[in-house]
Each structure stands twice: as structure tokens, then as C-alpha cells.
Amino acid sequence: MSAAPLPRRVRIGYALGSVATGSFGTVPGLLLLPYLTDTLGIAAALAGLIVLLPKALDVLLNPVAGRISDRHVSPLGPRRPFLLRGGLALAACFAVLFAAPAFDSKVAGASWVLLAFVGCATAYAFFQVPYIAMPAEITGDYTERTRLMSWRVAFLTLAILISGGASPAIRDAIGGRDGYRAMGLTVAALLVLGTVGAYYGTRRAPIGPAQETTGTLRDQLRVVAQAADFRWLLSTLMLQALAIGSMLAGIDYLARYVLGDPGAASIGFVCVVGPALLVSPLWLAFGNKFGKKTGYAAASAVLGLGAIALTAANHLPAWCVYAATGIVGIGFTGAQVFPLAMLPDVAAVDAARSGVRRAGVFTGIWTAGETLGLALGPGVYALVLAAGGYVSSTDQAAVQPGSAVTAIVLGLSVVPAVLIAISFFTLSRYRLTPEEVLEAR
Known part of the structure; x- marks a missing residue:
């Protein structure tokens, strides 16, 4: 090519x-x-x-x-x-x-x-x-x-x-x-x-040969079982994808039943995603200075802080809630940047150790894991709503009991905060050093 x-x-x-x-x-x-x-x-x-x-x-x-x-x-x-x-x-x-x-x-x-x-x-x-x-x-x-x-x-x-x-x-x-x-x-x-x-x-792009799929699903899972650093990194990603999925699912409920303004859902979402346009270069600079793993841990800490701040959402003015979601967005941006930067390192070290190029296998399983985590997030949030006695309705919003309003807040704050806390353990098990990565490349 x-x-x-x-x-x-x-x-x-x-x-x-x-x-x-x-x-x-x-x-x-x-x-x-x-x-x-x-x-x-x-x-x-x-x-x-x-x-x-x-x-x-x-x-x-x-x-x-x-x-x-x-x-x-x-x-x-x-x-x-x-x-x-x-x-x-x-x-x-x-x-x-x-x-x-x-x-x-x-x-x-x-x-x-x-x-x-x-x-x-x-x-x-x-x-x-x-x-x-x-x-x-x-x-x-x-x-x-x-x-x-x-x-x-x-x-x-x-x-x-x-x-x-x-x-x-x-x-x-x-x-x-x-x-x-x-x-x-x-x-x-x-x-x-x-x-x-x-x-x-x-349509005018060069057309190269298609890349062969490497092995069956069982073969791919066996690769994951053998690559400990990839397994721990993927576990961290999935836990945080689950947390983010739960938080995103709760934004609309938070706007309507806690803030009392359906239009606040758009503002809340922009506060979560908007920081990516501004802070991505800052997270990259932080990672270049202190290392990717340290950067990932710092971003996760900011993400967890934002989730904890949202626990008081039903007692705070709207601007404070938006500020908390903005903190979530800053942490979320870093928690997207660093694992994507660490994945090629894992693949390169694995190739150097095994003599086999398996980047496509790692990428396929990575995508599947992230998809599953994001898919489980709304399901977990729905279970929290059900436990709180949330009243479903047709076309008109129902009056919710206090327990349901509490569940709305807990599902997008405490539950994600716990998941993020667990992710610190899985991230700590990731052992690759910059020296190993440089040697592999």
C-alpha cells in the first residue's frame, strides 16, 4: 500500500x-x-x-x-x-x-x-x-x-x-x-x-487486502486469559463504561424529577460531553509528564468525584448540579483518552513476547467489552429505579414517591461511584511499564 x-x-x-x-x-x-x-x-x-x-x-x-x-x-x-x-x-x-x-x-x-x-x-x-x-x-x-x-x-x-x-x-x-x-x-x-x-x-480511497479474522471467539477469549495486563485494563474499562452508562441513563430522569425542568437534560448532557473539546489536550499533556497509568488513575478520580458530588443533587441548585456533571465530563474525557492510548501498548508488548501480531483480536474484544459495559449501564439504572418503586406511565409523567426520586439520584451517583472505586483495584493490577513498552517497540 x-x-x-x-x-x-x-x-x-x-x-x-x-x-x-x-x-x-x-x-x-x-x-x-x-x-x-x-x-x-x-x-x-x-x-x-x-x-x-x-x-x-x-x-x-x-x-x-x-x-x-x-x-x-x-x-x-x-x-x-x-x-x-x-x-x-x-x-x-x-x-x-x-x-x-x-x-x-x-x-x-x-x-x-x-x-x-x-x-x-x-x-x-x-x-x-x-x-x-x-x-x-x-x-x-x-x-x-x-x-x-x-x-x-x-x-x-x-x-x-x-x-x-x-x-x-x-x-x-x-x-x-x-x-x-x-x-x-x-x-x-x-x-x-x-x-x-x-x-x-x-470511493477514491486505496483498497488494500482485507485482514483475516484471527481465530474463533473461543480462541480470542483464550488470548485474553493469557494476557493479564489486557485483562485488567479491559476490566477497568468495562467497570467505568458501566458507570457512565448508568449516569447517562439517569440524566433525563434527573432533569424531570429532581431539577423539575425537562430541558435540563440537554444541558446536563452537554456538561458531560462538552469538556472533551477543551480538556483532551490537557489530559494528554498530563499523561506525557506523569505516565498513562497515573493519568488514567487521575481521570478516574475526577470522574468519581463528580459522581459523589451528584449524590446531593436533590438538595442543590441547578447550577451546582451542572457543575458536578461538568466535573464528570472532565474525568470522563481522560477516562476515554488513556485506555485508548494504553491498548496499543498492550498489543505491542504481547506481539514482542509471543511473536504473533494479535492487535485485531485485542481491538475486537475491547470493542465488545466496552459495548457490553455501556449496554449494562441503563439496565443497572433501571433496576435501581425498580427497587425505588418508580411509577411508569403513558404519555404523562406520573407523580413519583420519595423513594423513586432517591433512586433516581442514587442510580447516577452512588452506584457509578462504587463501580469507579472498584475500577481502581483492577487498574492497580495493570503492570506494564513505559520501559517495557519502549523495548517492545
Whole structure:
């Protein structure tokens, strides 16, 4: 493969795919649980299960999608056809997801959402996996691949900020089921934009050979069992993904039942995600000076501090709650930056020790683990709501008992704080030193 710089239109075209991944990765975790409990009237525990199962399905679908795209032969390249098919199918299923008719039966409403979300998860697997695999086939140049990723991260951050901030605002501006339908169509349009942009934007990109899938799922799990540093790093990531998933699921409930302002959901989400645009370089500088593991621990501490501050949310003015979510956002940014920077170190050291290149295996399991953690988060939050006696309703918000309001706060503060505290133990077991990494490279 040529090491010549990629045209800017290819970089932008590829990065546009993150509009789709960022939007779908954000909005269901933020609004699907409230849609089920407060519009369709589904009990909190069952709603949490509906949110969890299709996303957990991705863990099984990702290797299948990878193998199929690896073996696909097309003049368009092995990956691009899947972008268009998977992305457009995802957009259609997403529009259907939030457009449930007013069924007389709650079972029918729950079934509608479950089937539509399974469709979303399936389509997303066949978009996401080929999309992530493309950079290795577009260019073999290390520096050019880094540039490509920097464009992708920039578009991803903006997509998360726009979709997560605008979705509650659109829903609340229209209200009721129509608000959710309009929001669903708007996000579906973003998914189409990301899909079409990535498909046509990469049409002139170099096409390299597809990378073979390494082993079966059992083989991949065996690799994880043998790589202790990867296992502890992945465990830390999953615990914190679970914590973040629970916090994001609680933002809408916090806005409506604690702050008394549905519009506060957009502000709260922006406070969580917005700092990424400002503090990412600061966390990188901190890590360069003190080391990645120390930086990850510091970011986790800030994240935990923000969660602890939210325990008093029902006794604080709104601006204090926003400040606490801003602290969460600062910690969350670092907790995203450092593990992604540590993963290549683990893969490089493993390759040096084993003599086998298994970066793709590590990346696949890493993505599956993060997906599972984020999927479990809303499910855990739903269980906390159920334990607090949360009252589900149809179309109009129900009056909640004091125990439910307490559960709303505990689910996005104490529960994540405990998970983050446990993650310090798993992170402490990570033993790779900078010297080992430099020697491996």
C-alpha cells in the first residue's frame, strides 16, 4: 500500500462515518429507557432488559460481521458495500424504534421496541465492524493512519455532542409521542448523513487486502486469559463504561424529577460531553509528564468525584448540579483518552513476547467489552429505579414517591461511584511499564 498522504476528501469522508456511530452510540442510552417507562408505560425492570438485550447481542454479532466482511469480494472493496447497506438499514430501524403506535397492550409496545432495537443492533454491527476495519486497508502508513484517526475523533465528538444535546430538546419542544417520533426521524437523518458521507467519501480511497479474522471467539477469549495486563485494563474499562452508562441513563430522569425542568437534560448532557473539546489536550499533556497509568488513575478520580458530588443533587441548585456533571465530563474525557492510548501498548508488548501480531483480536474484544459495559449501564439504572418503586406511565409523567426520586439520584451517583472505586483495584493490577513498552517497540 502506498504511503502517500490521503486526499483530504478521503479523510473527511471516512470521518463522516463517525456521525453515524456517535449518534447511535449516544441517543438510545440517553432516551430509550425514559421512552419505555414514561411514554409506553413499561415497568422499569422490564424496560432495562429491553435496552440491554439488543446491545448485548452486538457482542456476538461483531465477530460474525467481521468474518463476513473479511471474506466479501467486491470491486468497491471488502468493506464499503456494508457501510451503505448496514447504515441505511440502521437509519430505517432507528426511525421505527421511536415510532411505536398507541397500542392498547403494553406487551405490544414492548415487543415493538425490542424488535426494532434488535434490528438496529444487527444493522449497526454490519456498519460498525467494517467501518472500524477500513483504516488498515486504506493506508499502511503509521502517520497517515494517525491523521485519519484524528479526523474521526473530531467528528465523533461533535456527533455525540450534537445528537445527545439536541435529541432531548427536540422531544421536549414537540412533546409526547410526536416528540419522540420527530427526534427519531432527526437522528435517522444524521445516520443517513454519516452513512452516505462515508460511503461516497471513501470511493477514491486505496483498497488494500482485507485482514483475516484471527481465530474463533473461543480462541480470542483464550488470548485474553493469557494476557493479564489486557485483562485488567479491559476490566477497568468495562467497570467505568458501566458507570457512565448508568449516569447517562439517569440524566433525563434527573432533569424531570429532581431539577423539575425537562430541558435540563440537554444541558446536563452537554456538561458531560462538552469538556472533551477543551480538556483532551490537557489530559494528554498530563499523561506525557506523569505516565498513562497515573493519568488514567487521575481521570478516574475526577470522574468519581463528580459522581459523589451528584449524590446531593436533590438538595442543590441547578447550577451546582451542572457543575458536578461538568466535573464528570472532565474525568470522563481522560477516562476515554488513556485506555485508548494504553491498548496499543498492550498489543505491542504481547506481539514482542509471543511473536504473533494479535492487535485485531485485542481491538475486537475491547470493542465488545466496552459495548457490553455501556449496554449494562441503563439496565443497572433501571433496576435501581425498580427497587425505588418508580411509577411508569403513558404519555404523562406520573407523580413519583420519595423513594423513586432517591433512586433516581442514587442510580447516577452512588452506584457509578462504587463501580469507579472498584475500577481502581483492577487498574492497580495493570503492570506494564513505559520501559517495557519502549523495548517492545
